[in-house]
Amino acid sequence: MKILRQLFYFVSGAMILSIFSTLQKFLAGYEIHINGYYVPVIFGGVVGVILGNLYVYQLHQKKKLLAKNSDYLEAKRKAEENDRLKTAFLTNMSHEIRTPLNGIMGFTHLLSSKNYAHEKQLKYLNIISQSSNRLLTLITDIIDISKIEAGGYTIKKQTYNINEQTNYLLNFFKPRCTEKGLRLILRNGLPDEKALLHSDKEKVCAILINLIKNAIKFTDSGKIEFGYHDYSNHIEYFVEDTGIGIPAARQEAIFERFIQGDIDDKEVREGAGLGLSIAKHFTEILNGKITVRSEPGKGSYFRVRLPKTS
Numbered sequence: 001m002k003i004l005r006q007l008f009y010f011v012s013g014a015m016i017l018s019i020f021s022t023l024q025k026f027l028a029g030y031e032i033h034i035n036g037y038y039v040p041v042i043f044g045g046v047v048g049v050i051l052g053n054l055y056v057y058q059l060h061q062k063k064k065l066l067a068k069n070s071d072y073l074e075a076k077r078k079a080e081e082n083d084r085l086k087t088a089f090l091t092n093m094s095h096e097i098r099t100p101l102n103g104i105m106g107f108t109h110l111l112s113s114k115n116y117a118h119e120k121q122l123k124y125l126n127i128i129s130q131s132s133n134r135l136l137t138l139i140t141d142i143i144d145i146s147k148i149e150a151g152g153y154t155i156k157k158q159t160y161n162i163n164e165q166t167n168y169l170l171n172f173f174k175p176r177c178t179e180k181g182l183r184l185i186l187r188n189g190l191p192d193e194k195a196l197l198h199s200d201k202e203k204v205c206a207i208l209i210n211l212i213k214n215a216i217k218f219t220d221s222g223k224i225e226f227g228y229h230d231y232s233n234h235i236e237y238f239v240e241d242t243g244i245g246i247p248a249a250r251q252e253a254i255f256e257r258f259i260q261g262d263i264d265d266k267e268v269r270e271g272a273g274l275g276l277s278i279a280k281h282f283t284e285i286l287n288g289k290i291t292v293r294s295e296p297g298k299g300s301y302f303r304v305r306l307p308k309t310s
Helices: 002-027 045-113 118-150 162-180 201-217 275-285
Strands: 031-034 037-040 158-161 183-187 196-199 223-230 234-241 289-295 299-307
Touching: 045 118, 118 275, 158 162, 162 183, 162 201, 162 223, 196 201, 196 299, 201 223, 201 234, 201 275, 201 299, 275 289, 275 299
Parallel strands: 183 223
Antiparallel strands: 031 037, 158 196, 223 234, 234 299, 289 299
16 A cells, blocks of 8 residues: 555656646746846746746736737827817818808998999809808808718618719809819710619719819819719719829828818818718718829829619
């Protein structure tokens, strides 16, 4: 019996030493931090296992803490950036609202206070009309972006004629382009009888309006072309201009909300900087994709791909 007991102790001890030896080799070269000192894990037996486990646990906790700190710093950076852009947007918005209102109020007062010649009256009435349209556009953009934030838009698809829509936009924007000395060119990709699309007509129209308005705003000379190409399973709308172009570093940022306030003063133009963001959102809810190709000083090419069916 005594011999069996000694044999059991010997086998058990050998097994434990073998396990400790394996763990020691596994932990060789690791270090732990104790009271300000880095201590290599070179201990054998139970001490080595305990210290090794302590190190692994400490390392795991440190990684978790670093990950949390990294997430926190990234969230903080994004929050600060959003606050900065919103502040700049609100500053720009106050200017955008006051300018057309001052025009409307000022020229209305002039027309009501004196008897002007017919030509001058028409000129003042035209300024009032332009200011009213500018203010209406701004309010429409604010309503659209508010609905987008609240998830308040629904899709209402119907089959309609694309050429009728693009021809309407040509006639709508041509006077504004003529006023700036720009050529506005329409290129339809299908004959009238085949130019059919099953989609949300109003949202597609809003996408194109925002893209064309953006092109007019940032193009001082040359031309603007718009239209579409027909493919087997999708329609690809495009708006191309010979405007100031967009730096490569900003070609993703222009689709973000409030981004107009983030442009240098020398580049700021009329508008709240919401149009492209609205266009991008409407494109995405229609299961489409919007992209831009641009080069500073040479112009921009916006492309919107929309599926022909749901």
